[in-house]
Structures are given as structure tokens and as C-alpha cells.
Amino acid sequence: MLLMAVALFLPGFLLHTAPRFPGSLIGSLLGIIAALLFVLLLAFSLAKRIPWLKRRASLSAMLTFHVYAGAIGAVFGILHTGHTYQSPLGITLIVAMLVVVLSGFVGRHYLARIGNDIRAQRVELGTLRTRYDAIAGGIASMLKGGSIRTAAAGPLDVPVPTLVAGIADLEDSIGGREALKRTLSRWVVAHIVAALVLYPLLALHIWSGIYYGLRWLP
Numbered sequence: 001m002l003l004m005a006v007a008l009f010l011p012g013f014l015l016h017t018a019p020r021f022p023g024s025l026i027g028s029l030l031g032i033i034a035a036l037l038f039v040l041l042l043a044f045s046l047a048k049r050i051p052w053l054k055r056r057a058s059l060s061a062m063l064t065f066h067v068y069a070g071a072i073g074a075v076f077g078i079l080h081t082g083h084t085y086q087s088p089l090g091i092t093l094i095v096a097m098l099v100v101v102l103s104g105f106v107g108r109h110y111l112a113r114i115g116n117d118i119r120a121q122r123v124e125l126g127t128l129r130t131r132y133d134a135i136a137g138g139i140a141s142m143l144k145g146g147s148i149r150t151a152a153a154g155p156l157d158v159p160v161p162t163l164v165a166g167i168a169d170l171e172d173s174i175g176g177r178e179a180l181k182r183t184l185s186r187w188v189v190a191h192i193v194a195a196l197v198l199y200p201l202l203a204l205h206i207w208s209g210i211y212y213g214l215r216w217l218p
Contacts, residue, residue: 020082021082021084022080022081022082022084022090023209027080027082028080028209030076030077030079030080031076031077031080031209033073033076034073034074034076034077034080035073035202035206037069037070037072037073037076038069038070038073038077038097038198038199038202040065040069041066041069041070041073043062043065043066044059044062044063044065044066047059047062063108066104067104067105067108070100070101070104071101071105073097073101074097074098074101077093077094077097078094081094089201089204089205089208090205092197092201093198093201093202093205096194096195096197096198096201097198099190099191099194100191100194100195100198103187103188103190103191103194104187104191106184106187107187107188107191110184111181111184111185111187114177114180114181114184115181117177118174118177118178118181121170121173121174121177122174124170125167125170125171125174128163128166128167128170129167131163132160132163132164132167135160135163
């Protein structure tokens, strides 16, 4: 839902601009909230890497917070921009933010869903192969016993071509999903690189806002 909100806000860059909004009181508050949420994202990274934090923190709960804070931060960050293209720094910051959020979504949800689908398809494939092996074994036994007529009649009640086609389709589907999973497994690289770009840009953006003055202050 939050990612859908981000996707719906993006076309606003083409339809609406408010150059003075980012420096206004409301615009600044939205930017501050977005910045705080993205700073809080570091808590999960620290908890994973610091032993005493890892023992005391619930990584599952922190991961959930990590995901939602990133998505909500992206929404506030896009609202903060006022849909302006005036600042190269701001545009680069938005792009890095979106890469962080979308790559995190791929790793947290989409890859997990693909893994579940592959496991379910492997179970189904195993069932079909077991059925096929049983049919093939029955045919071999009947042929060995010389009952050619029975061997010929028996398989007619079983949709062997459909069974074989189902096995082939599942094998192709599993292969395709595994290839996609291998490709998307590089999400963590994009996630880390984008984060390494994001935080220095965020610090520079905050500094420039303070340095050039906040218009809403008296």
C-alpha cells in the first residue's frame, strides 16, 4: 500500500510544481520527518552487526519497522520536494531514496514470495514424478510378465501425455523462477550502495538547508 502511494506521488513531478513549498514550514516538517525515519533505519543495521544489541533486540520486529519506516519516509520525502527539479542534490537524493526503498522491498517481500512459489512447485513436481514413476513401473511389470494387452489397456485410463506435459511445464517454470531469483538476489548490493549514497547526500541536504536559511523562521 505504501509503495503504491509512492508510485502515485511520482507523476506529480510532471503535473505540479511548488518551488517554495520545500522551504515552507509544512514542507520543512515533512522533510524533517522523512530524514528522521531514514536515520532510524540504521537501527536495524546496527542491531544486526553489534553482538550485544543483537542479543537484546527482536530482529524480526526491527526488520518490520525498517521496512515500514523506509516506505513512510519515502512518502514524506516525495511530499517534501514540492515536485520541483531545481536542485540536482535533491533529485539525486530522491533517486537514491527510491532505490533504497524498492530494493528493500524486493529483498523483503518479492524474493520471499518467489522462494515460497518455488518450494510449492517442487512439491507438486515431486507428486507428478511419483505418479509418473508408478505408471512407468506398472507398464514395465506388465511387459515383463508378457501381458501386452493389459499393458496396452492399462495406461489408457491415465492421462500420461497430460502428466508429462505438466512435469515439463513445472520444470520450465521452476527454472525461470530460479533464474529470476538469482538475478534479484543481488538486491542487497543495490540496497547497500544506494544507502551509502543516500546518507551523505541527506547530510549535505540538511546542511545546505540550514546554511542558506529556513524561510519559515522569524
